[in-house]
Amino acid sequence: MTTTADIQALIREIPDFPQPGILFRDITTLLKDADGLKASIDLMAEQAVQYQPDCIIGIESRGFIFGMPLAYQLGLSFIPVRKPGKLPAAVHQVSYDLEYGQDSLEIHQDALQPHHRPLIVDDLLATGGTAAAAAQLVQKTGATIAGFSFLIELTDLPGRQKLPEGIPVNALISY
């Protein structure tokens, strides 16, 4: 059986990427291990089901890697939250700060209805700027966020504090 400790051991650390002072948690070494990849999705799905989501939101781009298989495994639909200029129909947009820069995210205005309960999925929670922006996008649609699901949380950064209060947050692995 592949455990969370096994999964953690497959994640590579790259110092000073993409800029000095950042310790980059590289998931490509996990993704190229078939057992590690399967266990990551299985364990995230087992955990996420308790939030009773009715659809999955994946945040471009690493959030797609985990969000889509999670949606497939749980039998749910998938909604992409994308970087600016990629979605073709009318969008909501939110700007946010990253651990290393600034960016914007967009969602199609008709992606969610107010009765929906999306689970927001990403590979990693650092400062929380990205996930908080995705949450703001969901709020613009009137839907209720069921929870947040991450593979990795960097606990020395105040990511959780940036997320809306009272909504469950889970990460498989903490550093």
Ligand SMILES: O=P(O)(O)OC[C@H]1O[C@H](OP(=O)(O)OP(=O)(O)O)[C@H](O)[C@@H]1O
């Ligand atoms: O909690 P935060 O400080 O916002 O950082 C976390 C975000 O940073 C990374 O994405 P990045 O913007 O590097 O894009 P990518 O997924 O396309 O690599 C990561 O995949 C998260 O989405």
Ligand SMILES: Nc1ncnc2[nH]cnc12
């Ligand atoms: N330290 C980090 N490692 C990998 N991805 C990240 N995204 C934001 N911070 C990161």
